[in-house]
Amino acid sequence: MRCAVAAALAMLSGCLDPEPVVLTLGPASCMPDAPAVVAFEPIPVGGHESRELVIIGCAFDHELLDASITAGPFRVDPEFTPPRTLALGEVLRVPITFDATTSGTAQGELVLRFRRGQLAVPLTGAARDCAPTSVITGGDGAIGAFEPVEVDGHESLGACGTSLTGWRWEITPPFGPTVVTRSPVASFEPDLVGPWDVRLEVVDRLGRTDTSEATIEVGPVRRYHVELTWAPPLFAQGGESDLDLHVLHPFAVGEDIDHDGTADGWFDLPFDVHWNNAAPAWGFAGGDDDGRLDRDDREGPGPEVVSLEDCGGVDRYRVGVHFFDDHGSGARVARVRVFFERGLVADRSATLAVGDLWEVGTILCDGTFESASGPSGERVWANVEVVAPGTR
């Protein structure tokens, strides 16, 4: 089918105009030297398709008195107004439209009345009951957080294989706002672990739509994956704010934040992996047992991510969140999710004020998670200053 064959181009520019049917008037009689049929491509019911009949003049001046449809659901463009005179080699274009009102084949006739005679041109058209189809390809296979994803709508088609005029993608993360893009291909970088819903609505030339959906399962970057996100409490104002994820190796000493005579581990260098210590070397040779800050975020809403592939001869890592700066925008609800081998092992939330340091709990190397001990099961230190020298 014309538009289907030219699909790639047509998606950019709309369906291509069909080739005109040429009717050459013979020099002897000044009547056509070959029969001509104007055949329209199959189109959806409700659609309209236009083609041109091109008449090329003969050796004598020739006058077309009238062009009229005598049968069938066809019409001549009302702006085409005979009589028209054709000199040698002159071209006259008769625009004809097929109105696909009902399903099936349509026959018709265009009668051209010249001063020297009359000519009937058969017209044929076909209308189908058909609808556009939205097709999503790509985004297959195991995808880890932060790996680019491309989903493609090029296999979608308008009704009866005609071209499309619009694409609308909705990309919805496991939580958070949906992002909308409008092009045949959508690219994004999933930063949250979990199912990402992808929806594609296509629009064809008749304004008909179809929608398809796909789900892309996004996994952790390494076997242990700790993810921090944050949001304003309900009805609170938005704005920038900077919360920081901390994951502590058991060797962390740090400062005595609560002045109880015991060092608390936070901000230790190199055993607290956080923004000021994003890629420390821990334990055994090689990076698998090194905590790593895969994603830092200074404005919100996250995620910040710390990952590990293996425990390097130790059995646990503490997880905390420090509210570094609220930029005057107030409290935030911090959410920490911990994944082990693609499974969610902890999903905790706490409302924090600037300066709070929330000890969320401990990742054990058997893939389980223990909440920190404290009056509410977890622990929050207030008014914690950054201990390590920072540049922020």
Ligand SMILES: [Ca+2]
């Ligand atoms: Ca941060």
Ligand SMILES: [Ca+2]
């Ligand atoms: Ca202490």
Ligand SMILES: [Ca+2]
């Ligand atoms: Ca190491």
